Amino acid sequence: MKPSESDFDFEAKFTAWLDGQLEAGQIPAFEDEMRAKGFDPALERAAHQATCNLFRSQAEAPLLGNPDFFQHQLLHRIEQSENEGKPARAVAAPESRSWFTFPRMLWGAAASLAVAAALFKGFIPTSGAMDQSPYFATIVDARVYDPNVSVDTVYNSRDNVTVVWLDGLDYVANIVQ
Amino acid sequence: MNKDAPPPSNPQPADDSRGPLPDEPDLIARSQRGETAAFNELVLRYRQRAFAMIYQMVRHEDDAWDLTQDGFLKAWKNLRHFRGQSQFFTWLYRILMNVTIDWLRRKQVQGETEFDDAVGLQHIEPASTTTPKGEMAPAARLSDKEIRGRIDEAVQKLSPEHREVVVLREIEGLEYQEIAERIEIPLGSVMSRLFYARKKLQTLLRDVYETL
Numbered sequence: 001m002k003p004s005e006s007d008f009d010f011e012a013k014f015t016a017w018l019d020g021q022l023e024a025g026q027i028p029a030f031e032d033e034m035r036a037k038g039f040d041p042a043l044e045r046a047a048h049q050a051t052c053n054l055f056r057s058q059a060e061a062p063l064l065g066n067p068d069f070f071q072h073q074l075l076h077r078i079e080q081s082e083n084e085g086k087p088a089r090a091v092a093a094p095e096s097r098s099w100f101t102f103p104r105m106l107w108g109a110a111a112s113l114a115v116a117a118a119l120f121k122g123f124i125p126t127s128g129a130m131d132q133s134p135y136f137a138t139i140v141d142a143r144v145y146d147p148n149v150s151v152d153t154v155y156n157s158r159d160n161v162t163v164v165w166l167d168g169l170d171y172v173a174n175i176v177q
Numbered sequence: 178m179n180k181d182a183p184p185p186s187n188p189q190p191a192d193d194s195r196g197p198l199p200d201e202p203d204l205i206a207r208s209q210r211g212e213t214a215a216f217n218e219l220v221l222r223y224r225q226r227a228f229a230m231i232y233q234m235v236r237h238e239d240d241a242w243d244l245t246q247d248g249f250l251k252a253w254k255n256l257r258h259f260r261g262q263s264q265f266f267t268w269l270y271r272i273l274m275n276v277t278i279d280w281l282r283r284k285q286v287q288g289e290t291e292f293d294d295a296v297g298l299q300h301i302e303p304a305s306t307t308t309p310k311g312e313m314a315p316a317a318r319l320s321d322k323e324i325r326g327r328i329d330e331a332v333q334k335l336s337p338e339h340r341e342v343v344v345l346r347e348i349e350g351l352e353y354q355e356i357a358e359r360i361e362i363p364l365g366s367v368m369s370r371l372f373y374a375r376k377k378l379q380t381l382l383r384d385v386y387e388t389l
Binding site: 057 | 225228229232233238242246250321324325328348371373375378383389
């Protein structure tokens with residue numbers, strides 16, 4: 001229940017009266033008002049005194065425990081809080097500074113594919129060159145069962161020539177004719 | 178002037194009793210520029226006073242220790258808002274109390290404590306039902322530890338707002354006007370809160386002071 005204005009006034013006067021701050025001229029009238037509300041001025045003062053004495057007798061606060069640790073921990077938390085303030089700036093910054101952005105990676109992948117394609121075209125022999133060599137076709141088609149016969153090929157793209165190196169055969173049979 | 182103003186019952190240890198020294202504005206200015214060493218010096222100066230006040234509010238040493246840390250950390254984060262229009266400690270006090278009251282309120286929401294602020298004058302017991310009834314048998318006397326436990330319990334049943342005024346008045350020994358300025362509420366509200374806080378303590382501690 002919300003106190004009325006007269007209650008509020010009574011409470012304030014009661015407090016002032018207890019603390020000896022009510023003006024002398026107001027005291028008799030206020031004590032009458034107290035009696036009318038069921039409060040005995042003498043008993044009220046005694047009860048207040050007893051409560052205050054009891055309260056104050058146990059009111060001494062202990063000393064702050066571990067004061068050095070208190071100081072250390074507080075500074076540590078301050079530093080942490082200072083660093084926490086930075087991430088808002090720091091998080092965005094590394095992202096914008098990083099080389100590995102998505103568009104760059106995409107361009108990098110495309111460039112790598114282009115280089116790989118160029119290298120393939122430049123260095124890997126094409127089937128067209130091999131088709132043009134009758135000797136190559138002859139060797140490939142030949143069946144030789146002698147374990148002493150071996151063959152190596154080297155393709156030169158500049159001259160479009162394949163060098164066939166045969167070991168263990170006196171001649172290559174011309175069966176292409 | 179309040180002739181019955183209670184003496185502060187919590188004398189401050191040496192490291193925090195220096196009060197505002199001439200170098201304090203310089204320490205504050207350096208702290209505002211981000212010098213943790215200067216802020217460290219301010220903390221050294223006020224940590225015990227801050228801890229003692231928070232302890233009176235929460236009546237638990239470990240909680241008070243943690244809340245003092247939180248309060249100083251919050252003060253550091255808000256130091257740029259301090260314009261020097263009040264004493265540094267007055268400004269710091271408001272931060273410490275806000276941290277403490279928020280914590281007490283959270284505890285209340287979590288159901289760990291229950292405050293009863295919805296009390297009207299008609300529910301207040303006159304002292305005739307709470308006055309000491311004379312000497313008890315020695316066996317019924319409570320030990321200091323038990324008394325402290327009962328006071329802790331009683332304080333924990335006060336709302337944070339009631340705790341604050343009663344601590345400032347009965348323990349710190351502040352005048353009503355100083356309390357009003359410190360916690361930024363009207364003078365009449367200070368006196369009304371004091372009335373209910375004292376009455377509630379009186380009711381909760383009645384059986385304790387009856388045994389003394």
